[in-house]
Amino acid sequence: MGIGGFSLSNLSIEAKVGVFVIIGMIILGYMSMRLGKLGFKMDQGFEVKVYFDSASGLEEDVSVEIAGVEVGRVSKILLEDGKALVILRIDSNVKLRKDVKALIKSRGILGDKYVVLIQGSPAAPLIEPNGRIISTTTATDLESLMNVLGDVAKDISRLTQSFANVMGGEKGEASLRSIIDSMKAVAETLNRTVQENNKGLVKIITNLSEFSATINEISSKINKGEGSIGKLINEEDTVKRLNGTLASLKEITEKINRGEGSLGKLINEEETVENINSTLTSINDYMQKQESFRTYLDYRGEYLFDSEEVKSYLTLRIQPREDKYYLLQIVDDPSGVESETDITTTTNGVTTTEHIEKNEKNKIKFSAQIAKRYYDLGLRGGIFESTGGFAFDYYLFKDRLTLSLEAFDFDSDSNAHLKFKADFTPFKHLYITSGFDDFISDKGNESFFIGAGINFLDDDLKTLLSNLPF
Amino acid sequence: MIRFLEFAGRPLVFFIEECGRIMLLLLSTISWMFRPPFRFRVIFKQMEFVGVNSVGVVLITGAFTGMVLALQTYHGFKMFGGESLVGSTLALAMTRELGPVFTALMVTGRVGSAMAAELGTMKVTEQIDALNTMSVNPIQYLVMPRIIAAILMLPVLTIISDFVGIVGGYFVGVNLLKINSGIFIAKIIDIVDLDDIFNGLIKAAFFGLILSLVGCYKGIYTIGGAEGVGRATTQSVVLSSILIFISDYFLTAVMF
Numbered sequence: 001m002g003i004g005g006f007s008l009s010n011l012s013i014e015a016k017v018g019v020f021v022i023i024g025m026i027i028l029g030y031m032s033m034r035l036g037k038l039g040f041k042m043d044q045g046f047e048v049k050v051y052f053d054s055a056s057g058l059e060e061d062v063s064v065e066i067a068g069v070e071v072g073r074v075s076k077i078l079l080e081d082g083k084a085l086v087i088l089r090i091d092s093n094v095k096l097r098k099d100v101k102a103l104i105k106s107r108g109i110l111g112d113k114y115v116v117l118i119q120g121s122p123a124a125p126l127i128e129p130n131g132r133i134i135s136t137t138t139a140t141d142l143e144s145l146m147n148v149l150g151d152v153a154k155d156i157s158r159l160t161q162s163f164a165n166v167m168g169g170e171k172g173e174a175s176l177r178s179i180i181d182s183m184k185a186v187a188e189t190l191n192r193t194v195q196e197n198n199k200g201l202v203k204i205i206t207n208l209s210e211f212s213a214t215i216n217e218i219s220s221k222i223n224k225g226e227g228s229i230g231k232l233i234n235e236e237d238t239v240k241r242l243n244g245t246l247a248s249l250k251e252i253t254e255k256i257n258r259g260e261g262s263l264g265k266l267i268n269e270e271e272t273v274e275n276i277n278s279t280l281t282s283i284n285d286y287m288q289k290q291e292s293f294r295t296y297l298d299y300r301g302e303y304l305f306d307s308e309e310v311k312s313y314l315t316l317r318i319q320p321r322e323d324k325y326y327l328l329q330i331v332d333d334p335s336g337v338e339s340e341t342d343i344t345t346t347t348n349g350v351t352t353t354e355h356i357e358k359n360e361k362n363k364i365k366f367s368a369q370i371a372k373r374y375y376d377l378g379l380r381g382g383i384f385e386s387t388g389g390f391a392f393d394y395y396l397f398k399d400r401l402t403l404s405l406e407a408f409d410f411d412s413d414s415n416a417h418l419k420f421k422a423d424f425t426p427f428k429h430l431y432i433t434s435g436f437d438d439f440i441s442d443k444g445n446e447s448f449f450i451g452a453g454i455n456f457l458d459d460d461l462k463t464l465l466s467n468l469p470f
Numbered sequence: 471m472i473r474f475l476e477f478a479g480r481p482l483v484f485f486i487e488e489c490g491r492i493m494l495l496l497l498s499t500i501s502w503m504f505r506p507p508f509r510f511r512v513i514f515k516q517m518e519f520v521g522v523n524s525v526g527v528v529l530i531t532g533a534f535t536g537m538v539l540a541l542q543t544y545h546g547f548k549m550f551g552g553e554s555l556v557g558s559t560l561a562l563a564m565t566r567e568l569g570p571v572f573t574a575l576m577v578t579g580r581v582g583s584a585m586a587a588e589l590g591t592m593k594v595t596e597q598i599d600a601l602n603t604m605s606v607n608p609i610q611y612l613v614m615p616r617i618i619a620a621i622l623m624l625p626v627l628t629i630i631s632d633f634v635g636i637v638g639g640y641f642v643g644v645n646l647l648k649i650n651s652g653i654f655i656a657k658i659i660d661i662v663d664l665d666d667i668f669n670g671l672i673k674a675a676f677f678g679l680i681l682s683l684v685g686c687y688k689g690i691y692t693i694g695g696a697e698g699v700g701r702a703t704t705q706s707v708v709l710s711s712i713l714i715f716i717s718d719y720f721l722t723a724v725m726f
Binding site for chain 1: 501504511514515517518521522525623625626627629630632633655659662663664665667668671672724
């Protein structure tokens with residue numbers, strides 16, 4: 001194989017395969033970067049709720065935009081009290097005000113729906129995570145607009161029809177002409193009347209002018225305090241009394257403000273406010289805990305090829321948060337539990353030490369671990385099969401494939417127990433597993449294994465556990 | 471009556487036996503994978519044969535698939551002014567279906583047939599029996615490296631085919647049909663998910679397993695001299711292609 005004079009035939013096989021694989025990886029990397037939605041992102045940002053009258057056409061994971069810029073995605077669409085509850089996941093660097101408006105818009109000729117947020121005034125307080133956007137509008141879609149337009153067109157056509165009926169034909173034209181003629185006659189009569197009564201009109205206007213002068217006189221009299229009405233308004237005494245009433249009212253509100261008296265105390269005491277506040281917070285915390293809490297039950301069996309036996313695990317996974325869980329496990333290990341004891345006996349001054357190694361076949365082992373997840377890497381630590389240890393988990397393909405490396409049983413007299421496994425979940429609750437158990441064993445326990453398991457969310461256990469005091 | 475049942479039942483029994491033999495071959499390959507000696511050199515040699523040497527074929531099929539797809543979808547989308555969707559349709563089709571399937575079919579023709587012919591010739595010339603007498607397990611020495619190489623190399627070939635297909639479609643769409651290049655790429659980025667690519671690669675790995683397993687199986691069970699080798703080669707290509715299409719449907723149903 002020669003390209004442009006270069007000969008590839010003297011490259012080693014490994015180099016050829018290596019170059020080939022690297023080219024493939026570079027292309028995959030380039031395409032992944034361009035697509036931009038790298039799968040490594042754990043759920044970030046915060047959620048807000050919106051209630052729409054109708055979320056028709058809206059899909060999960062469509063974009064949420066402010067001023068045409070994507071600031072988040074629709075994370076869930078649920079039905080609540082006959083309304084559509086849409087949960088939006090907004091990037092954490094975006095600040096939403098309380099008076100933000102949400103509406104569903106459609107894009108393009110195919111009418112893909114997406115959510116638009118219209119920012120409110122900068123003075124309004126921020127929406128806290130899990131808060132609610134109150135103001136919503138459902139944008140008129142093309143279909144309902146067409147319906148309204150159709151109705152309008154029908155009305156207009158009915159109107160023009162009746163007009164045509166009235167005005168149409170010679171008869172209509174004649175009546176129109178007679179209307180115009182009579183209007184002309186009315187105008188002429190009006191003109192004549194005004195001219196004939198010119199004198200009377202001038203008299204009326206003079207009278208009106210005299211009347212207004214009299215009113216002017218009366219009001220100036222009141223102003224000076226003359227007459228009974230004038231007295232009432234201008235008396236100093238009245239003003240003083242009114243002033244006193246206002247003063248005592250002011251005193252009362254000031255007292256309340258300072259926290260005097262029982263009403264004032266209730267309103268002004270810091271402690272009361274704090275008490276109410278902390279109560280609300282703890283209720284909120286409790287509710288959230290219960291909501292995000294998950295417990296999983298898991299059973300798995302692994303068939304060990306070398307010993308031709310099945311190792312079973314029953315696991316309870318308690319997951320209070322998405323990136324953290326606790327694990328309790330019972331393991332039935334066919335290779336048994338090994339124990340060593342030294343028995344020292346002294347008979348007649350002679351000390352003999354007996355070393356006993358036992359292997360109990362039917363003993364059950366326990367595991368208790370804590371686990372934390374950083375993006376696609378999980379760390380686990382704790383008790384593994386009744387000995388101390390730690391483990392790494394790597395999650396791939398939306399958690400459908402998990403690669404795990406466990407290391408435990410760090411005895412001084414034998415190699416540590418290392419276990420590599422790959423769990424693949426093709427369907428929801430079922431998974432298959434395969435790997436290499438104890439592969440640096442110096443006791444000949446190393447074995448390839450293959451197995452399967454079931455895994456499901458247990459809501460009953462969850463209710464039980466979240467009601468325990470933690 | 472009994473003769474009729476025999477006549478009708480023989481192909482059925484043969485079919486069931488064949489399924490069983492393929493599964494047994496797969497299981498023993500898996501179990502031999504984890505036993506020493508590990509002959510990495512042999513695996514690399516197969517990887518070169520399956521992967522590196524197939525690049526030319528895959529480049530040409532991938533590029534022209536993408537180009538013809540762009541040409542065809544363009545005329546459809548033009549009817550309602552949706553030319554901007556050509557890029558995303560093309561990219562989705564390439565990454566999800568056409569990339570993995572066409573690559574697998576080309577590799578079946580090039581590599582699966584060669585596997586059947588090579589192993590078949592070794593079988594009829596009793597070289598496989600010779601390996602056995604030298605206490606070299608033929609499954610570990612001949613079958614396992616081919617299957618591993620095919621499983622590893624098919625996804626790499628597929629990603630190359632995906633890329634070349636999209637580039638070919640871009641060339642036709644932007645340079646010949648005058649679709650706006652910015653919209654062409656933006657729509658691809660908008661609609662294609664990383665999962666589409668990854669699921670396509672998982673498919674490709676499955677197809678690699680199928681074509682190498684069938685090729686090796688047909689080779690190892692060859693009987694009847696040169697004529698038998700020819701028959702085994704043809705059968706391996708036909709069976710692999712059929713199984714690739716059937717499994718493609720079920721993999722798609724499970725994945726998307």
